[in-house]
Amino acid sequence: MPFTPLPLAGEGPGVKAPLAQPRHLWKATEVNPPRPEDEEILAAVRALQEGADPDAFFEIIFARFYRPLYLFFANRPALREEANDLAQTTLIRVYQNIHRYRFQASFEAFQAWLWQIGENIWKNAVRDRQAVKRGPSTETLNGGEDEKPIPSPLVAAFAEAPATPEEMVLSAERVKILREAIEELPPGMRRCTELRLFSDLDYREISDVMGIGLSSVKSQLFEARKRLKPVLAEHFQTVDF
Amino acid sequence: MGGQDDFADALKAIMAAKRRELGGPPMPEELLAYRDGSLDPAERERLEARIAVYPDAARSLADLAAFPNIEPAPGVPDISEEEVAARWQTFRQRLAELPAPQPAAPEEPREVPVVPLRPHAPSGSGKNRTVHGVPPWWLAAAASAALAVGLGSGFLAGRASRDPVPASAINVAIAELRPIEEGGARASSSAIDLNEEAEDLVLILGLDDPGNFANYKAEIVDAQGTQVWSREGLHPTPLGTFHLSFRRSALGPGQYRINLFGLDKTGQKTRIATYELRLL
Numbered sequence: 001m002p003f004t005p006l007p008l009a010g011e012g013p014g015v016k017a018p019l020a021q022p023r024h025l026w027k028a029t030e031v032n033p034p035r036p037e038d039e040e041i042l043a044a045v046r047a048l049q050e051g052a053d054p055d056a057f058f059e060i061i062f063a064r065f066y067r068p069l070y071l072f073f074a075n076r077p078a079l080r081e082e083a084n085d086l087a088q089t090t091l092i093r094v095y096q097n098i099h100r101y102r103f104q105a106s107f108e109a110f111q112a113w114l115w116q117i118g119e120n121i122w123k124n125a126v127r128d129r130q131a132v133k134r135g136p137s138t139e140t141l142n143g144g145e146d147e148k149p150i151p152s153p154l155v156a157a158f159a160e161a162p163a164t165p166e167e168m169v170l171s172a173e174r175v176k177i178l179r180e181a182i183e184e185l186p187p188g189m190r191r192c193t194e195l196r197l198f199s200d201l202d203y204r205e206i207s208d209v210m211g212i213g214l215s216s217v218k219s220q221l222f223e224a225r226k227r228l229k230p231v232l233a234e235h236f237q238t239v240d241f
Numbered sequence: 242m243g244g245q246d247d248f249a250d251a252l253k254a255i256m257a258a259k260r261r262e263l264g265g266p267p268m269p270e271e272l273l274a275y276r277d278g279s280l281d282p283a284e285r286e287r288l289e290a291r292i293a294v295y296p297d298a299a300r301s302l303a304d305l306a307a308f309p310n311i312e313p314a315p316g317v318p319d320i321s322e323e324e325v326a327a328r329w330q331t332f333r334q335r336l337a338e339l340p341a342p343q344p345a346a347p348e349e350p351r352e353v354p355v356v357p358l359r360p361h362a363p364s365g366s367g368k369n370r371t372v373h374g375v376p377p378w379w380l381a382a383a384a385s386a387a388l389a390v391g392l393g394s395g396f397l398a399g400r401a402s403r404d405p406v407p408a409s410a411i412n413v414a415i416a417e418l419r420p421i422e423e424g425g426a427r428a429s430s431s432a433i434d435l436n437e438e439a440e441d442l443v444l445i446l447g448l449d450d451p452g453n454f455a456n457y458k459a460e461i462v463d464a465q466g467t468q469v470w471s472r473e474g475l476h477p478t479p480l481g482t483f484h485l486s487f488r489r490s491a492l493g494p495g496q497y498r499i500n501l502f503g504l505d506k507t508g509q510k511t512r513i514a515t516y517e518l519r520l521l
Contacts, residue, residue, distance in 0.1 A: 055333060108443075199300065208306035
């Protein structure tokens with residue numbers, strides 16, 4: 001098994017590298033006193049493994065996991081229309097394979113197993129969709145609304161159809177200045193800033209994606225704003241993120 | 242000088258340029274590899290750059306980390322409990338059309354893992370815990386399951402199923418650790434051989450008496466004494482144990498020490514147990 005350097009998972013100054021491995025690798029499943037609803041799921045899993053009536057027991061699993069599964073698929077623009085089917089397919093697979101699940105008295109272990117099935121359904125759905133729509137343009141995770149072509153820098157810069165050649169040059173110049181200003185940020189700060197600016201992620205989401213603490217995200221973005229605003233103030237009326 | 246629209250347009254222009262330079266959007270496999278830490282630093286750096294300019298890839302990662310606490314993305318309608326209940330009605334019709342899954346066959350004796358860890362026999366305050374409001378049969382189910390995994394097989398340790406498993410199944414290696422100092426005797430390190438199929442590692446920290454603290458903190462220190470992970474806000478299970486789980490890829494082979502602390506209401510830290518772990 002290859003050795004993977006381990007990042008510090010703490011927050012603040014103790015974090016050595018902002019781009020260290022995502023913190024959620026560590027996902028400590030704090031199986032703090034098991035909640036009754038978690039134990040209910042485990043009891044249902046056990047009962048189903050012993051051949052109990054799915055009407056009586058699978059409903060408990062469905063009621064707990066349908067919404068997060070549905071939202072995961074619905075949140076993907078390319079899969080939005082199929083979200084109900086994909087969530088149900090995931091749960092069908094769970095039902096069909098529940099006897100193969102090696103039961104443990106850990107809700108988190110069952111949830112991880114179920115989610116692994118969901119991830120496989122997601123991978124297959126994206127692959128299938130690519131196969132159907134394969135063409136000269138890349139079929140993407142950014143399907144649906146995000147697939148609208150993003151104009152080239154010049155098109156975007158000239159989107160407002162500036163009236164004069166001087167204004168056109170100024171627009172292109174602004175794009176260049178903004179890009180350079182972002183790229184001059186230190187790597188971790190730059191990634192936080194890009195995720196905020198380009199993907200419009202909130203602090204918690206950036207923290208999850210980058211695997212760094214929430215306070216670290218806040219301080220990185222605070223510092224990025226401090227650095228960017230003076231540089232960009234001359235060129236943009238509002239630099240808001 | 243431009244306004245807010247100019248700033249947004251400039252951002253779109255930069256994204257478009259970077260997409261052309263960096264290539265298409267990441268595939269789910271790439272995002273999962275990123276999430277699991279299985280990319281080398283150069284691959285990771287390249288993928289991060291692509292993730293940054295493909296919003297759905299970034300949001301997919303955020304959702305993967307958040308599961309099951311996923312919230313609807315902007316513009317995506319949430320689903321109510323009533324709608325879930327309605328969808329169950331159609332789902333159960335689908336279930337009824339499926340052949341009933343066969344009950345699991347009795348397990349064959351499994352290969353003994355590298356280290357048969359001692360069965361956990363909770364005692365003291367841990368043994369007598371109860372959870373108010375929990376129907377006894379739930380607790381009985383949980384307890385019997387724990388016994389099935391632990392005492393029944395004589396060990397709690399790390400071999401996941403050796404049966405052929407579907408691609409969608411997940412294998413979890415489980416190990417129960419005992420404190421290295423117990424009753425004046427020093428226990429040896431627990432060595433865990435993670436088999437090839439294991440995807441997650443669950444550590445169960447056994448403890449005779451976790452005491453009565455507001456919450457607990459665990460930290461993992463590597464052989465060089467560097468803290469590689471820590472987490473506050475832990476609480477013991479009704480059996481008095483603490484569970485930590487990790488992706489297999491997150492912990493490399495080596496020697497680790499796990500320190501467990503109790504925290505009082507002021508945050509004052511008291512070490513209550515230390516465990517040693519050797520991953521092969």
